[in-house]
Amino acid sequence: MAEKMLQFVRLQQRQPEKRDASERRDDWGEVYRPFAAEAAAQQASRCSQCGVPFCQVHCPLNNNIPDWLKLTAEGRLEEAYEMASATNNFPEICGRVCPQDRLCEGNCVIEKGFDAVTIGAVEKYITDTAWERGWVKPPKAVRERAESVGIIGAGPAGMAAAERLRILGYQVTIYDRNDRAGGLMIYGIPNFKLEKDVVVRRWKQYEAGGIRFRLDTTVGQDITLGELRQKHDAVLVATGVYRARDISCPGAGLGGVVPALDYLIASNRKGLGDEVPDFDSGALNAEGRHVVVVGGGDTAMDCVRTAVRQGAASVTCLYRRDKANMPGSMREVKNAEEEGVRFEWLAAPEAFFGEDRVSGVRAQRMHLGLPDATGRQQVEPIPGAHFNLRADLVIKALGFDPEDLPAAFNEPELTVTRWGTLKVNHRTMMTAVPGVFAAGDIVRGASLVVWGIRDGRDVAEQIHAFIAARGEAPAMAAE
Structure with a gap:
């Protein structure tokens, strides 16, 4: 047990033991x-x-x-867990997938000179210990209420809102088009960052707390938004954003040029034991292939490291800016480099070539020019600087845009921003449709799990205020 705090002057930063790259590239276990x-x-x-x-x-x-760092140092772990879970619905998940080097640890006061406190690893340790010792309990209503809330989307925002509303006593039902709860936490993030049983145990705990899940249910097809509005006192849209951004260059339509999410979902489903025809056929399987991933965010890092574990012949990441300007976590980049991924910095695809299926990428060398209006340096091509890469699987990891929800839900009254995200009153988080709220990536655009949790917690308070202001107590909604 630590004697006191401020021990950074005598103790060096130590992450948990990191598994050797030669070991971890051959399995799907977590890195640390x-x-x-x-x-x-x-x-x-x-x-x-x-x-x-x-x-x-x-x-x-x-x-x-x-x-909670102080409580952990003093060995008061149950209190540390209570403190951590007071503001975070999924501390065990954030401890694994948050880019701490860009958030908490990146802003640690001792980071310059002494290296930051290992906040994420301690958070994971606290909550994993809490699960092992039975301290984590299902959400329990303080007082049961008759009013009900329907939530569309079982990702971080929807599940965080559901927990908060259930504790407030509401009857909560989550609708999701997938066959498992968790959204991208279950289907988008690979096991080496977030093992699936970590997500599943939260889902099952929520069921034990009285939150209902209606999976394999697509709003707009199996049930309409209008029916949900009649059934519930408020509805929350927390669908996330899933439409992949495309590349507009010759050859982009060739076979073997695939969206990142299709690739990651196929890999995760296969790991969960599902039948995945596109994986079994090789269309979404990197085994034996020369893989090029286009992009520089965390999704791109998930793709390159998944390809390594699938047994790719080679894996190259093509990113149009330099390493210092990558939007993804530097820890993930380092992990990828250790595992054998090759990075081509300051390079962008100019064309994909091949007959029916891609066989290579023609890339253009870039350089960083003057800053634009946002202060970020513009990317400019270097004339005549081209090179070719062998590739029989190209994965596009350029980010995600919203689906057309007004059309999907057949609800033209839902209004959207110029980016396609749902437009809300940012004070109340309500859409243009009365009683229909929205939160998470479908409002802010593709973002982090931790922001989804924050939005879910915030919108739960707004839904509670909306229902309370109506002063009604309708009969409990039947399933």
């Missing part, structure tokens, strides 16, 4: 081994207990990080 109790306490004791904790300020959930 669990923290030992003594090591977790020691690393927590490095916290400087700032008067103004920038780690907390830069956390989307404003987690009470210094407080």
Whole structure:
């Protein structure tokens, strides 16, 4: 047990033991081994207990990080878990998938000179310990209410809102078109970052707490938004964004040029034991192939590292900016480099070539020019600087846009922004349709799990205020 805090002056930063790249590239296990109790306490004791904790300020959930670090250092783990879960519905997930190097740890006061406190690893340790010791309980209503809320989407925003509303006593039903709850946490994020049983146990716990799940249910086909509005006192749209951005260059329609999410979903479904014809046929399987991934975000890193584990002959990441300007986590880049991924910085695809199926990529060298209106340097091609890459599988990881929900839901009164996201009153989080709220990526655009949790918690409070203001107590909605 740590003697006191501020131990960064004598203790070096230590992450949990990292599995060797030669070992982890051959399986789907998580990269880091669990923290030992003594090591977790020691690393927590490095916290400087700032008067103004920038780690907390830069956390989307404003987690009470210094407080639960101190409790961990003192061996008071159950209290540390209570503190962590007070502001975060899924601390065990955030501890695994949050880009801490860009958020809490990247803003740690001791980061310059002493290396940041290992906040994410300690958060994961606290919550995994809580699960092992039975401290994590299903959401329990303080007082049962007759009113009900329907939630469209079982991802981070929808599930976080569901938990908050259930604790407030509402009868909550989540509708999702997939056959499992979790959204991209279950289908988009690979096992080496987030093992699926971590998500499934939350889903099952929510069911035990009285939250109903209607899976394999597509709103607009199996049930209409109008029917949901009649059935529930409020409806939340938390569908996320799934439409892949495309590449407008010759050859983009060739076989073997595939969207990142299609590729990741196929891999995750196969790992879950599902029948995946496109994987079995080789269309979405990197085994033995020369793979080029286009993009530089966390999704691109998920794709390159998945391809390595599938046994690709080679894996190259093509990104039009340099390493310092990558939007993805630098830890993920380092992990990918260790696992054998080749990075072509300052390079963008100019064309894909092949007959019926892609066989290569013609790429253009780029350089960073003057900053644009946002302050980010513009990307400009270098005339005559071309090169070719062998590729029989190209994965497009350029980001995601919203689907056309007004058309999908057959609800023209739903209004959208110029980006296609749902337009809401940002004070109430309500859409143009009375009683229909929206939160998460479908409002803010493709973002992080932690922002989805934040939005879900916020919208739950707005839904509660909306129903309370009506002053009605209708009969409990029947299933």
